[in-house]
Amino acid sequence: xxxxxxxxxxxxxxxxxxxxxxxxxxxxxxxxxxxxxxxxxxxxxxxxxxxxxxxxxxxxxxxxxxxxxxxxxxxxxxxxxxxxxxxxxxxxxxxxxxxxxxxxxxxxxxxxxxxxxxxxxxxxxxxxxxxxxxxxxxxxxxxxxxxxxxxxxxxxxxxxxxxxxxxxxxxxxxxxxxxxxxxxxxxxxxxxxxxxxxxxxxxxxxxxxxxxxxxxxxxxxxxxxxxxxxxxxxxxxxxxxxxxxxxxxxxxxxxxxxxxxxxxxxxxxxxxxxxxxxxxxxxxxxxxxxxxxxxxxxxxxxxxxxxxxxxxx
Amino acid sequence: xxxxxxxxxxxxxxxxxxxxxxxxxxxxxxxxxxxxxxxxxxxxxxxxxxxxxxxxxxxxxxxxxxxxxxxxxxxxxxxxxxxxxxxxxxxxxxxxxxxxxxxxxxxxxxxxxxxxxxxxxxxxxxxxxxxxxxxxxxxxxxxxxxxxxxxxxxxxxxxxxxxxxxxxxxxxxxxxxxxxxxxxxxxxxxxxxxxxxxxxxxxxxxxxxxxxxxxxxxxxxxxxxxxxxxxxxxxxxxxxxxxxxxxxxxxxxxxxxxxxxxxxxxxxxxxxxxxxxxxxxxxxxxxxxxxxxxxx
Numbered sequence: 001x002x003x004x005x006x007x008x009x010x011x012x013x014x015x016x017x018x019x020x021x022x023x024x025x026x027x028x029x030x031x032x033x034x035x036x037x038x039x040x041x042x043x044x045x046x047x048x049x050x051x052x053x054x055x056x057x058x059x060x061x062x063x064x065x066x067x068x069x070x071x072x073x074x075x076x077x078x079x080x081x082x083x084x085x086x087x088x089x090x091x092x093x094x095x096x097x098x099x100x101x102x103x104x105x106x107x108x109x110x111x112x113x114x115x116x117x118x119x120x121x122x123x124x125x126x127x128x129x130x131x132x133x134x135x136x137x138x139x140x141x142x143x144x145x146x147x148x149x150x151x152x153x154x155x156x157x158x159x160x161x162x163x164x165x166x167x168x169x170x171x172x173x174x175x176x177x178x179x180x181x182x183x184x185x186x187x188x189x190x191x192x193x194x195x196x197x198x199x200x201x202x203x204x205x206x207x208x209x210x211x212x213x214x215x216x217x218x219x220x221x222x223x224x225x226x227x228x229x230x231x232x233x234x235x236x237x238x239x240x241x242x243x244x245x246x247x248x249x250x251x252x253x254x255x256x257x258x259x260x261x262x263x264x265x266x267x268x269x270x271x272x273x274x275x276x277x278x279x280x281x282x283x284x285x286x287x288x289x290x291x292x293x294x295x296x297x298x299x300x301x302x303x304x305x306x307x308x309x310x311x312x313x
Numbered sequence: 314x315x316x317x318x319x320x321x322x323x324x325x326x327x328x329x330x331x332x333x334x335x336x337x338x339x340x341x342x343x344x345x346x347x348x349x350x351x352x353x354x355x356x357x358x359x360x361x362x363x364x365x366x367x368x369x370x371x372x373x374x375x376x377x378x379x380x381x382x383x384x385x386x387x388x389x390x391x392x393x394x395x396x397x398x399x400x401x402x403x404x405x406x407x408x409x410x411x412x413x414x415x416x417x418x419x420x421x422x423x424x425x426x427x428x429x430x431x432x433x434x435x436x437x438x439x440x441x442x443x444x445x446x447x448x449x450x451x452x453x454x455x456x457x458x459x460x461x462x463x464x465x466x467x468x469x470x471x472x473x474x475x476x477x478x479x480x481x482x483x484x485x486x487x488x489x490x491x492x493x494x495x496x497x498x499x500x501x502x503x504x505x506x507x508x509x510x511x512x513x514x515x516x517x518x519x520x521x522x523x524x525x526x527x528x529x530x531x532x533x534x535x536x537x538x539x540x541x542x543x544x545x546x547x548x549x550x551x552x553x554x555x556x557x558x559x560x561x562x563x564x565x566x567x568x569x570x571x572x573x574x575x576x577x578x579x580x581x582x583x584x585x586x587x588x589x590x591x592x593x594x595x596x597x598x599x600x601x602x603x604x605x606x607x608x609x
Contacts, residue, residue, distance in 0.1 A: 038430075040421075049448055053455065055463070131335060190335065
């Protein structure tokens with residue numbers, strides 16, 4: 001970084017002023033070094049981000065004594081339990097399905113709506129502003145919102161879907177194994193498609209005009225221009241949106257908690273929710289093991305994705 | 314030409330309908346908050362066939378007695394619900410205190426750090442930035458479990474200070490990356506000029522850069538506020554007496570019945586501050602949500 005290199009050189013007059021206290025601090029403690037600037041944030045992240053992680057890791061190798069409530073070292077017991085736990089694998093599968101379906105739906109819908117609303121005509125600004133509203137609804141409240149909409153007896157959505165013959169009016173959406181997960185996904189898609197719209201709209205605005213004008217002169221249609229110009233030029237932004245949204249999708253918890261509690265059976269139990277449930281049952285070591293598995297999966301997937309998509313920060 | 318005109322109107326129609334579909338759940342939610350108890354439980358969608366009531370807002374925000382309300386208006390609702398309190402002003406104040414507190418702490422910590430990330434070059438700086446982003450990959454439950462024990466030992470469980478700390482932790486990485494992107498916008502020539510004139514690093518930061526990122530600070534503050542205002546899992550696990558709004562609302566779903574009227578009323582009320590602040594910084598919203606990587 002050239003600009004920073006030039007700045008690192010001491011300015012001409014930065015020596016201690018005459019008469020100033022001639023106390024010489026080590027260089028890394030002065031304002032000319034990044035350490036003091038970063039230290040407070042880093043301390044908090046280490047104390048309450050990394051230490052808890054280390055604690056979780058420690059917990060995952062222990063087991064709580066039933067009577068004395070002390071934590072006893074138990075080696076790989078929790079890990080063996082986790083890897084031979086069909087419920088863990090089920091939850092992992094549910095999480096992957098959930099993440100993949102929502103990600104694709106939100107990407108496609110988000111891009112389509114961003115293109116649809118990318119017009120400079122009166123009224124479209126208001127439409128775009130309205131589209132951002134779902135983003136500030138607390139996810140727990142969004143879950144309740146759709147719980148009401150999808151209620152078997154009083155839900156508007158159930159009523160219309162039933163009237164259209166899409167669902168069986170006698171089967172509650174969130175109480176039927178095959179429909180419960182799509183019911184929760186719908187909530188996610190409603191809340192987070194606007195996120196994609198917002199990001200893609202900003203990216204569309206930043207695209208250069210010339211290639212499109214040239215393509216239009218060459219007689220390219222709208223679809224060809226989209227496929228060969230818009231889509232490739234949006235590549236970086238799409239990759240970034242996939243990364244940020246994918247991370248959040250994989251940790252999904254709130255909707256499940258308020259809408260289905262993982263049910264019916266374990267049909268909507270995601271890994272994050274399963275870990276939370278085990279925590280609620282006071283089996284802290286196993287809950288910690290499950291959260292570490294979640295973390296490792298997200299980190300690996302994100303790392304591979306960052307490499308493949310060549311994302312630079 | 315005529316066909317093109319029709320195409321434009323068709324596009325307008327599709328655009329309006331799409332946005333209307335997305336607005337419908339919100340509309341239905343706010344509408345339900347003004348419905349009397351029985352109108353919510355209607356088998357056929359009930360749009361405007363009811364007498365609007367302020368019962369739900371009265372009970373949650375003004376502390377009206379729920380039983381009294383329902384006895385005077387037919388008494389249908391009085392059978393349902395446990396004995397839990399529905400008066401939610403304390404929750405709103407607690408949520409507000411936590412959101413403001415964590416926003417202030419996050420900004421105080423993140424701004425100097427972001428300045429350093431933007432202005433100093435040091436070894437492995439890019440890895441360091443990724444490390445900060447990686448803080449966002451921690452599943453909330455992976456933080457909640459150990460924090461539960463740490464806070465219990467420190468006596469921070471069920472305290473506003475503890476929640477402020479936990480929420481600061483959640484918003485700090487976002488605040489750092491976002492503020493870094495705002496500092497990156499300021500040309501370094503300004504720093505060089507000031508330093509040639511004899512200003513130190515701190516002077517540069519305080520008198521040159523900080524005034525120039527005021528807009529960015531406001532945007533970051535709003536995002537931190539909304540993160541805290543909408544956060545659910547950590548608040549749920551770390552508190553029993555203190556109830557932030559999302560947690561409070563979730564307690565209205567009881568085993569004996571769901572108080573939809575009260576849920577929708579408190580839910581609608583909780584949306585108002587978030588909507589207002591988001592409209593104030595609409596311009597910076599994209600950048601905030603993409604953690605500073607997309608500039609509009």
